[in-house]
Amino acid sequence: MFLRISGGAARAMLPVFLAALLLSACAAKDDADGAQDGMTISVSLRDVHRCSRISPEIQISGIPAGTTHFDVRLVEYGDQENFFGGGSWPNDGTSTIPEGGLTRHYRGPCPPAGQSRNYAFVVSAMGGRDIQPLAVRLYRFTQE
Known part of the structure; x- marks a missing residue:
């Protein structure tokens, strides 16, 4: 696995990558049961979010009891993994992280032309x- 991120960012991303690995095992179990229990997310991506510092609105449902805040990261995965920033948002009871709410060095998806x-x-x-x-x-998507 090749990472193009600084040492501090790599330390910050390690828990995210480990969580993603653990999540794949949980997702396989959910698929096998045919049920989706627990937290779910949906992301409202629009053209304005492409190659932008404006993050999309994220809706969260099934929030676990005791949640004080959400930590959100945008990553590119495939042959190489890249971190595109993210941010934290308090669990304010609205179940929504508003558009533009992610501010920790966030940069939207921006693949090369074509x-x-x-x-x-x-x-x-x-x-x-x-x-x-x-x-x-995880909310996975492909950007062109």
């Missing part, structure tokens, strides 16, 4: 001072 790339929003429900997320979900 190419498509695979991306994922990684949303972690965090509780208090806990390091372990209460739930993690």
